[in-house]
Amino acid sequence: MRAVLCKAYGDPETLSVEDIPTPQPGPGEVRVSMRAAGVNFPDVLMIRNKYQFRPPLPFSPGYELSGVISALGPDVRDVQIGDPGVTMLRYGAFAEEAIVPADRFWQIPANLDFVTAAAFPLAYGTSYHALKDRGQLQSGETLLVLGAAGGVGLAAVQLGKLMGATVIACASSAEKLAICGQYGADHLVNYEQQNLREAVKGLTQGRGVDVLLDPVGGMYAEPGVRSMASHGRYLVVGFTSGEIPRIPTNLPLLKEASIVGVAWDTYSRRNPSGGRRNIAEMIDWILAGKLEPVVSARYSLADTARALNDVLHRRVQGKSVIVP
Numbered sequence: 001m002r003a004v005l006c007k008a009y010g011d012p013e014t015l016s017v018e019d020i021p022t023p024q025p026g027p028g029e030v031r032v033s034m035r036a037a038g039v040n041f042p043d044v045l046m047i048r049n050k051y052q053f054r055p056p057l058p059f060s061p062g063y064e065l066s067g068v069i070s071a072l073g074p075d076v077r078d079v080q081i082g083d084p085g086v087t088m089l090r091y092g093a094f095a096e097e098a099i100v101p102a103d104r105f106w107q108i109p110a111n112l113d114f115v116t117a118a119a120f121p122l123a124y125g126t127s128y129h130a131l132k133d134r135g136q137l138q139s140g141e142t143l144l145v146l147g148a149a150g151g152v153g154l155a156a157v158q159l160g161k162l163m164g165a166t167v168i169a170c171a172s173s174a175e176k177l178a179i180c181g182q183y184g185a186d187h188l189v190n191y192e193q194q195n196l197r198e199a200v201k202g203l204t205q206g207r208g209v210d211v212l213l214d215p216v217g218g219m220y221a222e223p224g225v226r227s228m229a230s231h232g233r234y235l236v237v238g239f240t241s242g243e244i245p246r247i248p249t250n251l252p253l254l255k256e257a258s259i260v261g262v263a264w265d266t267y268s269r270r271n272p273s274g275g276r277r278n279i280a281e282m283i284d285w286i287l288a289g290k291l292e293p294v295v296s297a298r299y300s301l302a303d304t305a306r307a308l309n310d311v312l313h314r315r316v317q318g319k320s321v322i323v324p
């Protein structure tokens with residue numbers, strides 16, 4: 001089978017695409033024939049050895065995929081060859097076949113297309129877990145999303161609207177803000193051109209926002225926290241800016257606000273029924289036409305380096321996928 005390989009840590013150009021032996025599933029595992037694999041910022045961090053989880057070299061990157069089961073491990077009974085599904089496997093998705101623990105293969109209905117299916121488990125799963133389980137976002141509240149045109153960000157815009165919030169989307173260009181508006185954001189702020197704090201103050205009549213979802217970190221985090229309302233929740237999701245922010249702790253004290261960590265994949269492993277439930281709820285919304293995962297670009301396996309460079313250099317809107 002063909003697989004993208006990371007043989008030494010480095011930039012996307014250092015990846016190769018090679019023919020390697022097709023892997024065999026062990027006990028409790030299934031082999032999945034990949035139909036589409038979502039591209040995510042953590043893939044870039046992993047090949048550069050900057051992620052919290054370090055796969056042993058050589059490895060195939062690729063955090064999530066959709067596909068059909070092509071082989072069963074010796075003791076696997078609850079699924080069958082040909083079953084369609086999705087999974088988050090941290091690495092290994094950018095290959096024609098992948099080995100997946102059977103209990104982390106979430107089956108999908110036959111009428112859910114594979115490209116859409118590959119694009120939602122990590123980014124939409126993260127934003128849904130963040131807003132629902134960690135942020136306790138309520139209908140009628142105001143949500144501020146940083147990096148709102150990225151994978152996690154645009155998911156938060158769409159899910160925030162579905163959950164009944166007023167959504168303020170922040171991004172770095174008019175083009176990126178336009179897509180946030182197209183997918184439901186009520187207010188748009190260009191955080192590279194406008195003063196974030198003043199803009200939010202104006203949009204909320206001085207009250208501030210109830211929930212702030214931050215996949216970017218860096219220089220926007222503190223003005224974001226200063227823009228929170230009393231009892232606000234600051235959801236720490238990621239640091240695409242490359243800088244982990246330092247927040248003065250008098251800010252949450254004064255507003256009785258909370259700084260809340262979000263780790264969706266870890267949550268889904270520690271609490272399998274909670275992870276499965278969130279995935280199932282989003283599938284229902286997708287099939288009902290209420291939620292539309294946004295896939296703006298498709299690449300072949302051979303073009304994986306270009307796909308990862310487009311993420312690294314902020315060129316992707318919503319999600320992109322690899323198709324074999």
Ligand SMILES: NC(=O)c1ccc[n+]([C@@H]2O[C@H](COP(=O)([O-])OP(=O)(O)OC[C@H]3O[C@@H](n4cnc5c(N)ncnc54)[C@H](OP(=O)(O)O)[C@@H]3O)[C@@H](O)[C@H]2O)c1
Pocket residue numbers: 039040041042122123126147148149150151152153170171172173176215216236237238239240241242262263264265311312313314316318
């Ligand atoms: N905590 C969790 O459970 C969890 C799960 C999945 C992902 N994450 C994290 O969430 C973050 C977003 O992931 P993603 O896949 O949604 O990424 P993405 O699609 O690349 O979006 C990230 C956004 O960050 C903004 N950004 C600001 N400075 C940047 C820089 N120097 N380089 C790149 N982007 C920059 C960009 O928007 P502008 O150009 O508009 O600023 C971009 O749209 C990552 O840090 C990832 O590791 C966390």
